[in-house]
Amino acid sequence: MTHLSLRIRIFLFFVLIGLGGAALFFVALYVGYLKASTGDVTSGFVQAATIGGFGLVGMTAGIWFLFDENVAKPIERLAAGLRARAHAGAHGGVDAETAKYLGDLAPAAQAMSQQLSASTMHTASAIAAETERLTAERDRLTALLTEIPVATVLVNPHHQIVLYDGQAAGVLAQIHTPRLNAPIFDYFDQGAVEAAWKQVGKTGREVSFIADGAENEQTYSLRMKPLEQGSGYVLIIDGAEAHIDPDAARPLIYDFDLLVQKAGTAADETPLRELTYAVFDTETTGLLPHKDEIVQIGAVRVVRGKIVSGENIDMLVNPGMPIPPASTKVHGISDAMVRGAPSPDKAVPSFHKFAKGSVIVAHNAPFDMAFMHRHGKRLGLEWKHPVLDTVLVSAVLFGASQTHTLDALCERLGIVIPDHLRHTAMGDAYATAEVLCKMLPMLEARGIITFGDMLKETRKHGRLLEDLN
Structure with a gap:
């Protein structure tokens, strides 16, 4: 049976319905005829209709179960597996046991999947686009690292953290776990930060200020430097060496896409x-x-x-x-x-x-x-x-x-x-x-x-x- 094509297999389901239905109603009519021949014609028709109706429903349910187990579910699994390979980068071949009743569909899907993977790997435009993106991100990070001092946090205009270095992480961790995209107000007093940001917006220059920690009694000496075109600011934590290991690593955690993230969206x-x-x-x-x-x-x-x-x-x-x-x-x-x-x-x-x-x-x-x-x-x-x-x-x-x-x-x-x-x-x-x-x-x-x-x-x-x- 496994060598049959999917088209023939589906045809056989319909053949089974047709022949099975005809045989069932022949049996039902024969039983009804025997009942009617005794003189009870009404009971004969009722018995024939009952046997035929319930028998057809039961047969249809049984054939549906076979179709669902051997065709519908395997196709669903095959489709899900192909999506996993196409969009999630999952590896591995098509499950032969699952797809054994699908005829040539499974080998064709496997061939297409392999061809798609090979084509994707060798597509020059995709490689060029990814290389360009990585190069731009590397250059941006390099340019930033040439200017920022130790213990630095980069914040977008909505006051969400875009980057922090190892020493800044040490300071933030005293308040709570450092988190990208978290509001800077989770770590430093909101009023002090907003006042400094307002002053930076007016003068366009660096502002020094003192802010309390959001969840402890410590105070921190901070400097806020504006980024170009109002795209956020750099927050420098002065005296960080008093709080953490001065040999902590340089910037490790960042996502520059957060600089252009929308705010206030449900x-x-x-x-x-x-x-x-x-x-x-x-x-x-x-x-x-x-x-x-x-x-x-x-x-x-x-x-x-x-x-x-x-x-x-x-x-x-x-x-x-x-x-x-x-x-x-x-x-x-x-x-x-x-x-x-x-x-x-x-x-x-x-x-x-x-x-x-x-x-x-x-x-x-x-x-x-x-x-x-x-x-x-x-x-x-x-x-x-x-x-x-x-x-x-x-x-x-x-x-x-x-x-x-x-x-x-x-x-x-x-x-x-x-x-x-x-x-x-x-x-x-x-x-x-x-x-x-x-x-x-x-x-x-x-x-x-x-x-x-x-x-x-x-x-x-x-x-x-x-x-x-």
Whole structure:
């Protein structure tokens, strides 16, 4: 049967419907005739109609099941696999077992996929465009680095962080985790920064000022230098050596595209690529959010479709209760490991600040967010963040009938999770972030551009998971 073409295979389904229907009604009429021959004509017609009607419905359902399992689902899986290779850079061939009843469709798809990959790799225009972009970005960074001193933060006109060097990161970290695209007001007093920015706008010259830290009692001596054409400013932290290691690395974290980012756009109206995501995972004492507790939080940030190196949370949490041996066997965290760790009262607010201004992303988000909401009510934290669940995104891209575990997604998209990081909060958070980055271009290719578009699609799969938005 596997050698038959897809066209012949579909033809045979219709032949089965036709012949099966004819045979069924012949049997129904024959049974009705036997009943009518006894003198009960009405009962004969009723019996024939009942057998024929219910038999046809049952036969149609059976043939539909065969068609769905052997044709429809394999085509859906094949299409999803091709999209993953075309838009997410996933590697690997077409699953021969899945596509064995699709005739020449699978080999043709494989050939097209290979040809497309080869053509893409050797397209001169694509290489030239990428080289030009990288060269321009390198020249811009080089020019900036020749002028900026140590402990420097580059900020766009909307007061969002575009770049920070290693020593500036050390100062910012005293207040909270350094984050690209975060408001500078999360770190320094808003009034002082806005007053300096207003003065810079009037004079066009450097302004020195003092600002309090946003969340501590320290004060910082700052200088603000305007960038060309009102495209933002450079914030220089004087005396940073008093706060951090003076041998810290030079600028490492930047994204110059943030200089031209729009401000004030609602998440639903924002393109998925332009959003900032806080991707997180938790390890817990058990699977009951109403009574179990967090033992580890791992989180990374994704800005404009890229994971930002160094912007993460990786903390053990003291649950205030014994960790069951069965749970320790899964995630490897014991009572001894969390003995000196912060409690949920400190860990949950820390993640809340880390996720400020971001879309929260998790794999099976209702489970992890249940812990956050429970503690949020007690600690006075509001979780108003938009939430994106990679389980639902997977259902949109690959079909609800597929497997949507994190392991299955990683295998499908060519992502490798090191064994020592699997079932750790940080390892799973990083894997989920990589999955997200791979799926964003696939969503765009499907015409799902904004976060609002994404919500409309994921709500079609509400039977899988609770909608947290």
